[in-house]
Structures are given as structure tokens and as C-alpha cells.
Amino acid sequence: MQTMIHNLRYAWRQLRHSPGFTFLGVVTLALGIGANTAMFTVVESVLLRPLPYIDSNRLLHIGLAGTESSGFGSWLDYSDIKDRARTLYGVAAYSNDIAVVQSKDSSVSVVASEVTPNLFQILGVQPLRGRTFLKSEGQANGPQAVLLSEGLWREVFGADPSIVGRSVRVNGHELTVVGVMPRTFRFPESAGPDMEKGIWLPVLPTPEMLKERGYRFLSILAKPALGITAPQVQAELDVIAKRIRDTDSRATRTLTFRAQAYHEMITGPVRHVFLALVAALGLVLLIACANVANLLIARCLARQHEFAVRTALGSGLRRLICQVIVEAGLLSALGSALALLIAYWITAAIHMLPPGMIPQAEEIRVRWTVVLVLCGIATVTTAFSAVLPALFVARTDRQSILQATYRSLGTKSIKAKIGGWLVAGEVALSALLLVAAGLLFRTLWSLEHAVLGFETAGITSFIAVPADASGFGNMMPGAAGTEPASVATTVYVPLLEALRHTPGFRDAALITALPFSGFDVRTSFQVVGWPHDVEHGFQVKLTAVSGGYEKLMGTPVLRGRGIREQDGVNAPFVATINQAMARKYFAGKDPLGQRLDLGGKEIGMLKPYTIVGIIADQIDTGTSQPPQPLVMLPYQQIPTSSLFYPPLLNTVVHFVVKTRGNVNVAPSARATFHRIAPNLALDNFQTMQEAVDQSNFGARLGLYVIAAFAGLAVLMVIAGLYGVLSQIAGQRSREFGVRMALGATRQSILTTVLSRGLAIIAVGLAVGIVLASSMGHLIKAFLYGVKPLDTSTYVFVALVLLVVGTLGALVPAWRAASFEPVKTLREE
Incomplete structure (x- = not known):
């Protein structure tokens, strides 16, 4: 113990006497260490930490396999699984919607999660106040109830302690508040941070939901019985799906259920990104270790005479090695203390990202487990940084050093080459990071220059939610023999007319699902006169638009015409389709004039729609995703008694306004709505350019992070190369002096040192390029518009590292060329 304390004091004195080396x-x-610690904090909080539910690791999400249904199921799918599965403890269903909550003073749009009453039992959560839903409240004629989030309870209702049992107005209906959920309950996580001020409503099955298997908008959550594994659940789901295919004519021949861990489903979009960043940070840490090892080797070279003298005076080899390890450990300890502060800064910066960017972002914070990991990283770093210097000390010929033998200091010694090998390794790892950064830069450029199918200049969008919005879970058609007036005719037509005449506004239009909005209503269809495809079924995305939408957005009409304002309820029913639909379902045929049956009288779509135009594809879910088949219907031609009226028109709709110059849309739009439709809540004002930028934010952030890592690695390469060449120049100073005394020019000495530095860079670059090309398939999933083996990227990386190598070698080479031969001869 006394020896260790002595070594620590001695190491501390040595570090204090070399502030440049220590810094x-x-x-x-x-x-x-700091970057790796921050990354582990994110991974531990998002990927490793269990969700705040009882046995959350057992929760499964059940959806339809394939892309047509986007993983959603229908009420009939949910009922069949719930009634037939024997491996499941419980099965629940839920969907996300937007609702308007009205108080005495205002109306506010909130996220509404519609759930089956048994969901809370499966999750094992208890309310902060009151109770959760009863079974009867999930029936069509049962009591109408609502659960409030703690955030909404405090913000809108002033944390009223008597809120339970009171009636509140939601979507134009009086609902009884039965409970308040705690702040930590944010189910479903897919709704993001908006659930902090959301509500929960019971899913109310309607006659249409009970008979239409193709209407899929529900997410299905299940918990296996004790002792049952996910593969066993999947096997039973396969049996249930086969039974449905064999007995239900409404099911497609490809119907298949897929069970996935709920936590994995939530974190899936970011899991591979985080793992890639962990790998990149691992490379940065290796480069840091190599750089510190190089510094320690250079320091050991400078202290060779000291070590030799101490050995001659009786100091054991073990103690010298211990001294080097303690010095490396002290460096790691000091670095770790600063790393913890850096980790706090990085995690604080993560909380500044846009809401919903990272699942469970509110859980990301530095915990004691992170500090333990930091200590582990510091230990590993010490080991990696000290092993080579310790071996160097162990293999040093102390007798030769004491005799100042010239040949013992030659560059042909393996010890003198260790630093070069380390720098070459740093260059190879830096090449990997630079190639990744270059490919991501090309990806971002491709995303930002992708053909969107619409213009962004001068266009602002916002959403409007009617106070009596029905939403996805309340599909109640009108009474028999009646056809209530459509909100499109009574509200949206006069609103659009007023917006178009608002000062500063050039035009206005309406659409159900604006690009990048995330709203998605899908349906099956048949072309009138074509054979019914029972094997696969036709699936398209459905949206309703006002007249002139294509013109306002600058979307080209390739054939026929677009939707017009004259396409009203008494006009012939028409539709336009996009290129993706024409390619997929009308290959080799002319779509114009074909009639689409979108479900027929069974779901209230009384007439077929005639295709009158084909528009260019619009980027929808993201610039890296291909456009999906799309059908656009005139907003006045959606029957109010149809299954599609509530999710297309009587819920969230998007308005787009084209302005003259730089006009603030929000005040004028709010004034117009307050005058004509005061019961509509407006939200999410943003320009279309902001929407596009937000969709590319992930790619941009990935580029910035990887570029920062690569830049840090390059700086370490410069520092490492500078140290190695300075070491070589110092070792060969006598040789260079003698050579100049015998007639060698300073230029030749400069060239000798420069060529050594470039040789190190070339070796590392060659290894790095080979590694990057062989590992290109690992980054392929992150790329868009560029191949993993993009030649221009690799050439650019090679040029960057060669320039970096030249800069890192220039100063030591210049110093070597500046030796005075007369002074060297005197020393000889």
C-alpha cells in the first residue's frame, strides 16, 4: 500500500512537471471516454432500461406481416386472437387519434389514445386518482368515460382535486372523468411526449368494425402466460391466421400475424442508429487509447536514461513497469473526471432535440450505472494505453543507454517503430469514420435534393380539429335513410373561400394527409369490371382534398385533370391517383376512365369513383421512402354515412396556404377560423420547408455526429503523427547533423522525415480503405442515393488524410532540417 501511494505521488509530480503532455x-x-459514456447513457435509458410496466419484457406487439397494413390489425383480428389464443395471458387493442378538450375558457387539441378497458390490467398500472375503465365502458352503449393525463389535469383543469366524477366536453360529447393517470404513464410510447398532456378513451366497436376485417387501424398488445415464450406465441398465431384464411372469405390469402417484443417495436427506428454510433465511438476510443499510448511511449523514450539510472541504483523492473501503469491510470482518472462533465453536457444537448426524435428521451440521464460503466471504460483505457509503454520499458536495453550507444537508438529498432504502427492504426480507424461521414454527407445531399413532387416556397400548413371530431374509434354512420350535412360543405367550403380572400394569402387548400404528417388511412379497393383479387387484395392510401390542391402545391398533373372545387356532392364522383398506383395496379393499361369501388354500400361508399387524372408522386413518409399508391377524393364527395367520413373529414384535417412574400399565417388564419368556425382548434403551424427539414433531421444529425467523431479522430492523428515524427527526429538528430556536415542538403533531410510520415499515413490509409470497403454493407441501411463503395467518397477521404499527414509531418520535418551540423560534430 505504501508503495502504491509513493507511485501515485511520484506520478502526480511527473504529470505536473509536464503540463503539455498532461493536458x-x-x-x-x-x-x-466522455462521448462513450454519454452514448452508453442513451443506450441504457432507451434500449436496455425496461418500460415502467409490470413484466414489461413480456409485452408483445402483434401486427400483420408485410407492408400493406403498416402492422395494424382490425377489430376482427383482435377479437380472433383474444378468443382463440391459449398462450396469452391477455390481449388489448389501442389506436392514436387527436381530440378536442373544451374547458370554460378554451379548446385544446390533445392526443387521444383509444384503448380496450383491459389494457391497464395487462400493463399493471394504477391511476393517480380514481380508477381505470370498466368492461362496460368499452361497449357501444356503455357509459361514456375518459381518463386524463396528469399534465392535462394540471394545465387545463388546474389540478382540481374533485375532477373524478365530473363531466368534461371531449369532441363535442359530455364524458365522465373516471381517473387521472400518473405523470410517468405515457402509453402508447409511439405518441411521443404529447401523451404527457393526452387523454385515454375506450375503443367503442361499431357494427362496421364488427364485420369489416379489412378496416385496420388498431395496434394489438399482448402478454404471454407465465412460462410461454415468444416463439410459442408466434406458432399459435400462425395457426390462428391459417384458420381465419380458411374460414373467412373477407381475409386475404396472405394474412399472417407477426409477434414482436413491444419494447423492440418502440425502439426499432433508432436501435440500429444507436448501435452504429456505439461502434463509431468505440473507434474513437481506440484512437484515443492509441494516441495516449504513443504519448507514453514518447515519454518513456525521453526518460530512458532516468529508467536506466534507477535500475543501476537498484530499482526493480517490476517497480518501473508499475510506475508507467500508475501514470497511465492517473491520466485515465483525470480524463474520466472531465469525461463525466462532458457526458452531462452531451446528455443535456440530447434533451434539446425535437420532441419525439428519440423514444423515452425524458428517461435519458446519467445514473450510477453510468458512473460504473465510466469506471470500467477508464480501466480498459488504462490497460490499452499502458500495455505497450510497459512492454517498452521491460524490453529496453538499459546498459546500452548508459553507454550512450548510437546504434541502440537507431530507427531500425522495433521499439522505434511502435509509434508508427500506432499512428497507422489511428489513420486506418479514422479512414473508417471519414468514409462513413462522406457517405452520410452524400446521403444528406441526395435527401435534400430529392424530387419531392411539390413546392415548398411560400407554403404554410396547419391542422384543424373540430370539437365534435369522431376520430378512428367512433365509426357511427348516420341513421337509416338520412344523410347528415358534411362538415366539408357546411364548414370547410366557406373557410377555404375566406382564407383565399385573406390579405397576404394567394391560395388555400385542404387535405386529409399532408406529406410528412404521418396520417395514414388505407383501404382495399376493386376496379369495376376486373376480376376480384381474393389472393392478395388491392391496398392504397386514401386521402380527401379540396379543389386546386395540386395547383397550390405545384404538383404536376401528368394526365387528365386534378380535383376541382366543382367536384361537389351532386357532381359525378371522381378521383385522381398518383404514379405509384398507376405503375403498381395499372401496368400496361390506361387508368383514366376506370372506376374504383372503395367498399360499396356495406361501408357507405355508395358510388364508384371514376379516375380523371394522374398526378406526379409526392414524397410522403420521408424523402428516403418510396411513394406509396395513393387515391385522392374530392372532400365534398365523402358520404357522411360512410366508414371513411370520420377518419378523413370529421377529425384532423390539414390546411395549406400559399402566401405573398413572408407572411405570418397564424394570426390571420386564427382570426378567420374564429369568425367562421370558432369550435375548431388550430395547431402545428409550419412551413413546408420546415416539414421537409424535419424529415431529414435524423440524417443531418447522424452526419453531424459522425463528422464530429471523424474530425476528432483526424485531430488525434495529427497529434499522434506529430509526436512520432518529433520522436524520430530527436532520435536521429545526430545522424541528420552528421549527414549535413558530409554534404546532405536541408531539403533532403526535410524529404526524409516527410516521406516517413507519409509512409505511415499510406499504410494506415490502405488498411482503412480495405476495412471500409469490406464493411460497406453494414452502413448500407443508412444510405440514400449513394452506394457504399462510392469512388468519389473514397478518393476524397484519401486526399484528406494525405493532406492531414503532410500537415502533421511538416513541423517535425522542418525542425529536423534546421539542425546545425557544427553543433552536432562538437557533440560527437
Whole structure:
């Protein structure tokens, strides 16, 4: 123990006497350890930490396999699984919608999650106040109830302690508040941070939901019985799906259920991104270790005479090695202290990202487990950084050093080449990061220059939610023999007319599902006169638009015409389709004039729609995703008694306004709506350019992060190369002096040192390029518009590293060429 304390004091004195070496070593390790610690904090909080439910690791999400249904199921799918599955403890269903909650003073649009009453039992959660839903409240004629989030209870209702049992107005209906959920309950996580001020409503099955298997908008959550594994559940789901295919004529021949861990479903979009960042940070940490090892080797070279003298005076080899390890450990400890501060800064920056960017972002914070991991990283770093210097000390010929033998210091010694190998390794790892950054830059460029299918200049969008919105879970058609007036005719037509005449507004239009909005209503269809495809079924995305939408958005009409304002309820029913639908379902045929049957009288779509135009594809879910088949219907031609009226028109709709110059749309739009339709809540004002930028934010953030890592690695390469060449120049100073005394020019000495540095860079670059090309398939999933083996990227990386190598070698080479031969001869 006394020896260890002595070694620590001695190491501390040595570090204090070399502030430059200490600063460089501590900062290098702090950046490497701090970034890795912050990344582990994110991974631990998002990917590893269980959800705040009882036995959350057992929860499964059940959806339809394939892309047509986007993973959603119908009420009939849910009922069949719930009634037939024997491996499941419980099965629940839920969907996300938007609702308007009205108080005495205002109306506010909130996220509404419609759930089956047994959901809370499966999750094992208890309300903060009151109770959760009863079974009777999930029936069509049962009591109408609502659960409030704690955030909404506090913000809108002033944390009223008597809120339970009171009636509140939601979507134009009086509902009884039966409970308040705690702040930590944010189910479903897919709704993001908006659930902090959301509500929960019972899913009310309607006659249409009970007979239409193709109407899929529900997410299905299940918990296996104790002792049952996910593969066993999947096997039973396969049997249930086969039975449905064999007995239900409404099911497609490809119907298949897929069970997936609920936590994996939530984190799936970011899981591979985080793992890629962990790998990149691992490379940065290796580079930091190599750099510190190089610094320690250079320091050991400078202290060779000291070590030799101490050995001659009786100091054991073990103690010298221990001294080097303690010095490396002290560097790691100092670096770790600074790294913890860096980790706090990085996690604080993560909380500044747009809401919903990272699942469970509110859970990301530095915990004691993170501090333990930091200590583990510091230990590993110490081991990696100290092993080579310790071996160097162990293999040093102390007798030769004491005799100042010239040949013992030659560059042909393996010890003198260790630093070069380390720098070459740093260059190889840096090449990997630079190639990744270059490919991501090309990806971002491709995304930002992708053909959107619409214009962004001068266009602002916002959403409007009617106070009596029905939403997805309340599909109640009108009474028999009646056809209530459509909100399109009574509200939206006069609103659009007023918006078009608002000062500063050039035009206005309405659409159900604006690009990048995330709203998605899908349906099956048949072409009148074509054979019924029972094997696969036709699936398209459905949206309703006002007249002139294509013109306002600048979307080209390729054939025929677009939707017009004259396409009203008494006009012939028409539709336009996009290129993706024409390619997929009308290959080799002319779509114009074909009639689409969108469900017929069974779901209230009384007439077929005649295709009158084909529009260019619009980027919908993201610039990296291909356009999906789309059918656009005139908003006045959606029957109010149809299954599609509530989710298309009597819920959230998007308005788009084209302005003259830089006009603030929100005040004028709010004034117009307050005058004509005061019961509509407006929200989410943003320009279309902002929507596009937000869709590319993930790619941009990935590029910035990887570029920062690559830049840090390049700086370490410069520092490492500078140190190695300075070491070589110092070792060969006598040789260079003698050579100049015998007639060698300073230019030749400069060239000798430069060529050594470029040789190190070339070796590392060659290894890095080979590694990057062989691992290109691992980054392929992150790329768009560029191949993993993009030649221009690899050439650019090679040029960058060669320039970096030249810069790192220039100063040591210049110093080597500046030796005075007369002074060298005197020393000889």
C-alpha cells in the first residue's frame, strides 16, 4: 500500500512537471471516454432500461406481416386472437387519434389514445386518482368515460382535486372523468411526449368494425402466460391466421400475424442508429487509447536514461513497469473526471432535440450505472494505453543507454517503430469514420435534393380539429335513410373561400394527409369490371382534398385533370391517383376512365369513383421512402354515412396556404377560423420547408455526429503523427547533423522525415480503405442515393488524410532540417 501511494505521488509530480503532455493526454481521454459514456447513457435509458410496466419484457406487439397494413390489425383480428389464443395471458387493442378538450375558457387539441378497458390490467398500472375503465365502458352503449393525463389535469383543469366524477366536453360529447393517470404513464410510447398532456378513451366497436376485417387501424398488445415464450406465441398465431384464411372469405390469402417484443417495436427506428454510433465511438476510443499510448511511449523514450539510472541504483523492473501503469491510470482518472462533465453536457444537448426524435428521451440521464460503466471504460483505457509503454520499458536495453550507444537508438529498432504502427492504426480507424461521414454527407445531399413532387416556397400548413371530431374509434354512420350535412360543405367550403380572400394569402387548400404528417388511412379497393383479387387484395392510401390542391402545391398533373372545387356532392364522383398506383395496379393499361369501388354500400361508399387524372408522386413518409399508391377524393364527395367520413373529414384535417412574400399565417388564419368556425382548434403551424427539414433531421444529425467523431479522430492523428515524427527526429538528430556536415542538403533531410510520415499515413490509409470497403454493407441501411463503395467518397477521404499527414509531418520535418551540423560534430 505504501508503495502504491509513493507511485501515485511520484506520478502526480511527473504529470505536473509536464503540463503539455498532461493536458494533451487528459483531453484526449476525456473526449473519448466522455462521448462513450454519454452514448452508453442513451443506450441504457432507451434500449436496455425496461418500460415502467409490470413484466414489461413480456409485452408483445402483434401486427400483420408485410407492408400493406403498416402492422395494424382490425377489430376482427383482435377479437380472433383474444378468443382463440391459449398462450396469452391477455390481449388489448389501442389506436392514436387527436381530440378536442373544451374547458370554460378554451379548446385544446390533445392526443387521444383509444384503448380496450383491459389494457391497464395487462400493463399493471394504477391511476393517480380514481380508477381505470370498466368492461362496460368499452361497449357501444356503455357509459361514456375518459381518463386524463396528469399534465392535462394540471394545465387545463388546474389540478382540481374533485375532477373524478365530473363531466368534461371531449369532441363535442359530455364524458365522465373516471381517473387521472400518473405523470410517468405515457402509453402508447409511439405518441411521443404529447401523451404527457393526452387523454385515454375506450375503443367503442361499431357494427362496421364488427364485420369489416379489412378496416385496420388498431395496434394489438399482448402478454404471454407465465412460462410461454415468444416463439410459442408466434406458432399459435400462425395457426390462428391459417384458420381465419380458411374460414373467412373477407381475409386475404396472405394474412399472417407477426409477434414482436413491444419494447423492440418502440425502439426499432433508432436501435440500429444507436448501435452504429456505439461502434463509431468505440473507434474513437481506440484512437484515443492509441494516441495516449504513443504519448507514453514518447515519454518513456525521453526518460530512458532516468529508467536506466534507477535500475543501476537498484530499482526493480517490476517497480518501473508499475510506475508507467500508475501514470497511465492517473491520466485515465483525470480524463474520466472531465469525461463525466462532458457526458452531462452531451446528455443535456440530447434533451434539446425535437420532441419525439428519440423514444423515452425524458428517461435519458446519467445514473450510477453510468458512473460504473465510466469506471470500467477508464480501466480498459488504462490497460490499452499502458500495455505497450510497459512492454517498452521491460524490453529496453538499459546498459546500452548508459553507454550512450548510437546504434541502440537507431530507427531500425522495433521499439522505434511502435509509434508508427500506432499512428497507422489511428489513420486506418479514422479512414473508417471519414468514409462513413462522406457517405452520410452524400446521403444528406441526395435527401435534400430529392424530387419531392411539390413546392415548398411560400407554403404554410396547419391542422384543424373540430370539437365534435369522431376520430378512428367512433365509426357511427348516420341513421337509416338520412344523410347528415358534411362538415366539408357546411364548414370547410366557406373557410377555404375566406382564407383565399385573406390579405397576404394567394391560395388555400385542404387535405386529409399532408406529406410528412404521418396520417395514414388505407383501404382495399376493386376496379369495376376486373376480376376480384381474393389472393392478395388491392391496398392504397386514401386521402380527401379540396379543389386546386395540386395547383397550390405545384404538383404536376401528368394526365387528365386534378380535383376541382366543382367536384361537389351532386357532381359525378371522381378521383385522381398518383404514379405509384398507376405503375403498381395499372401496368400496361390506361387508368383514366376506370372506376374504383372503395367498399360499396356495406361501408357507405355508395358510388364508384371514376379516375380523371394522374398526378406526379409526392414524397410522403420521408424523402428516403418510396411513394406509396395513393387515391385522392374530392372532400365534398365523402358520404357522411360512410366508414371513411370520420377518419378523413370529421377529425384532423390539414390546411395549406400559399402566401405573398413572408407572411405570418397564424394570426390571420386564427382570426378567420374564429369568425367562421370558432369550435375548431388550430395547431402545428409550419412551413413546408420546415416539414421537409424535419424529415431529414435524423440524417443531418447522424452526419453531424459522425463528422464530429471523424474530425476528432483526424485531430488525434495529427497529434499522434506529430509526436512520432518529433520522436524520430530527436532520435536521429545526430545522424541528420552528421549527414549535413558530409554534404546532405536541408531539403533532403526535410524529404526524409516527410516521406516517413507519409509512409505511415499510406499504410494506415490502405488498411482503412480495405476495412471500409469490406464493411460497406453494414452502413448500407443508412444510405440514400449513394452506394457504399462510392469512388468519389473514397478518393476524397484519401486526399484528406494525405493532406492531414503532410500537415502533421511538416513541423517535425522542418525542425529536423534546421539542425546545425557544427553543433552536432562538437557533440560527437
